[in-house]
Amino acid sequence: MGKPTGFMEYTRQSIPERNPSERTKDWDEYALPMSDEEAQKQGARCMDCGVPTCHTGMEINGVTTGCPVYHLIPEWNDMVYRGQWKEALEKEHEMNNFPEFTGFACPAPCEGACVLGLNEDPVAIRSVEKSIIEKGFEEGWVVPNPPQERTGKRVAVVGSGPAGLAAADQLNKAGHKVTVFERADRVGGLLTYGIPEMKLPYRIVERRIKILEAEGIEFITNTEVGKDFPVERLKEEFDATILCGGATIHRDVPAENNKLKGVHYAMDFLHANTKSLLDSGLSDGNYITAKDKNVVVIGGGDTGTDCIATSIRHNCKSLVQFDIYDKKGDMRDMMANPWPQYPVIHRIEYGQKEASSVFGDDPRAYAVMTKKFVGDENGHVKEVHTVNVSLRYDDNGNKIREEIPGSEKVWPAELVLVAIGFKGPEQGLIEQLNVETKTNSTVRAEYNKYTTNVEGVFAAGDMRRGQSLIVWAINEGRGAARECDRFLMGETQLP
Structure with a gap:
């Protein structure tokens, strides 16, 4: 929790914004940074609610409530309130590989599940989350941390959206050599080309990609697997493949x-x-x-x-x-x-x-x-x-x-x-790999297992679950990496 009486002393303040009349004249980010002092006040509003529900992601009647990556929200709210920013950053990264992506562009289902929201405005969780990661980059705390040892196993990740990036990051941490394929000319999937520059600037995506590259992940752009890169080469050159191509067939x-x-x-x-x-x-x-x-x-x-x-x-x-x-x-x-x-x-x-x-x-x-x-x-x-x-x-x-x-x-x-919205994933690569699909055309792979009917081929994100949130994509990318690591090594230490 934050300050015991914080929710009574401070009102909710969301991320400040530039004047709408002025910001429409350029493509710069429309949001403004929150001051450290204001972020600490917002963290202070986190209350001792006994059984916090903000950090437990689930679906109720088909709608997400709570945080799907099980962000340790009360803990880092308390750390921010106490000025322990670096510790808060480490706590953020425990459950979310990319808190900047969710901090900039998540609809914050965690706030909908905030206990304080029962009778007044919920804690401004996304604002605090964004403040932590931005301070981490400003202070130089977010740096490459490549694995100490390599396993000798090679994994292909198809698609560089949030699911693909999360899977690649986790597998790289486990010591596998990871190659991410992206058919566009820039990495990021819909993070790059689906969210406008004034909402999620490309520099935010690019700075994380540079860290992942420095940690040993290889990115191959302008390459569509199944077209520019034959599926036969996947089988020959990689020990496992994770499909994270998204759901891109329009309605x-x-x-x-x-x-x-x-x-x-x-x-x-x-x-x-x-x-x-x-x-x-x-x-x-x-x-x-x-x-x-x-x-x-x-x-x-x-x-x-x-x-x-x-x-x-x-x-x-x-x-x-x-x-x-x-x-x-x-x-x-x-x-x-x-x-x-x-x-x-x-x-x-x-x-x-x-x-x-x-x-x-x-x-x-x-x-x-x-x-x-x-x-x-x-x-x-x-x-x-x-x-x-x-x-x-x-x-x-x-x-x-x-x-x-x-x-x-x-x-x-x-x-x-x-x-x-979107109807589901494109079928070309799926058919070439002989991967089974469900009636809605998404890949048949059980949640929390992510295994397809083809040995060594996994699926995660929108390609498996259908159109969804960035935070669910990160959840699934992490889970698919865990199961892929188990497949490759017989056991896994990934969460």
Whole structure:
């Protein structure tokens, strides 16, 4: 715990942010560092709750509650409160290989499970987490620590997202020689090309990659396994393989004319923007621009918000974000959404704040379903037709959306960004390896075992569980490394 009376003395303060009107003029990080003093106050709010639930990750009704990597949150909150920053950093790294990734981009299900959140604002756990790791880098405490001995075993990790990086880091610590394959030109997977620069700057990813390289991990980019690197070579050159390729097959909007020009998947939009930004500061023009366009974003989640923020920085003409759900309340429904579940409430994220500062209002439209797209004479989208819907459940618990008569509306749009998630992993490599899949196309590998039907081939992260959180990817990467090490050595010391 932190200070015994801290939760009574201090109010919650989240990570400070730059002024929305100013930050939309550049691609710099929108958040500001929290001072040591404020972070210590936030750590002090951690209470002696007897049975803390913040650090125990689980799924309740399909929604994550608590921390999936079992972060020792009360312990490092107490250390920060006492000014023991280096000890807090060591405690952070015990359970999370990359607290900077979760500190910058995790929705913090740990805070939803905070006991203090039962009757007042929860502890600002993510803010403290980010403060610890950033101080660790600033002070030079985060340094390469290569293994003392090598086992002579070689492991291939396919995919360099958080699952792949966590697996590689753990296996390298165990002394195995690890090679990570990434088909993009930069390491990081969706950490690099799926999360915009102003939310998770590439320098944050890159500095960790440099440490992993210095510790002995080999990264091979611009190489798609199964295409540029034959699967036969995996079997010949490596003793085991871990598949961490993610779930990258997009969901389509089931609406008429959804293949018109100007209708793009959100990840294509975000990937191209980040690559052009990192390559040339957008001067090469190799990206999908929102400049002077009426932009419609379909999807109310974090990726949709990232599209909003990116479009604003392009100087779009107008913005609207469709959410198929009704607007949520400001307080959790303790009957339908009781603690310690993640609170399903109305939130105003960074992109909506920026849209309000530029256009004067929150860009979201609720309970909206897209019916069709209309194009011009050149086959380019010019309108989106929608209808409002109400939601009910049948006797089997299935969702049924009913159109509300008279709620039809036409929206001008020269750019439509589809941000409604992913169906599952791409099947090419999976089929070449003869790996079995489940009905939803994800790899069949039991949680906490991660073994596929093919000996020596493991699977972790979104490729195994479907679209999920960064923190679950790290959890699975660590677990897959543990089981891979057991397979290679007959026993394991990895957690």
